[in-house]
Amino acid sequence: MLELYSEVERIFNLMTNTDHKTNTEGIIAQIARIRESANTLIEIELRERSMKGVVPAHGSVLQFLFRQNKPVPIKAVVEKVGRAKSTVTVMINTLERHGYLSKMPCETDNRVIMVELTAAGRKLRRDFDEISEILLNKVYGDMKKKARQLLVSRLDVIENNINK
Secondary structure, three states: HHHHHHHHHHHHHHHHHHHHHHHHHHHHHHHHHHHHHHHHHHHHHHHHOOOOOOOOHHHHHHHHHHOOOOOOEHHHHHHHHHOOHHHHEEEEEEEHHHHOEEEEEEOOOOEEEEEEEEEHHHHHHHHHHHHHHHHHHHHHHHHOOHHHHHHHHHHHHHHHHHHO
């Protein structure tokens, strides 16, 4: 495990190299490196916690479902997660296969499939929150709150620009 953490450190150090800071044309590569580093850190934490069948991509689905008090349509998950329906369906099927959520037809419209976390899925919440805190602490480091807000607002601009 130590060697994987060392790899995460190496990648994060690469991201703070001054060559990357001044190369505005390499932004997509930099974003890819950040994502790779974040996923590596999450994967390490998931393995250490023996969270079988959960991968970093499941985070947005789980985060949404943790906040729900009753079953929700798969369509609501797709809309909130912002990924393709086929991608979210695969994630939901994987989480169901591992016993973290269940699917059922809507009581008022059998064409609609509802999903909700099982007891095993709800038990993931504590580990999920801890992993999220570890990741965010690593990402932001000693960055002040105002700088964090500015960073997120600039990333929103980039995301909106690329999705136009």
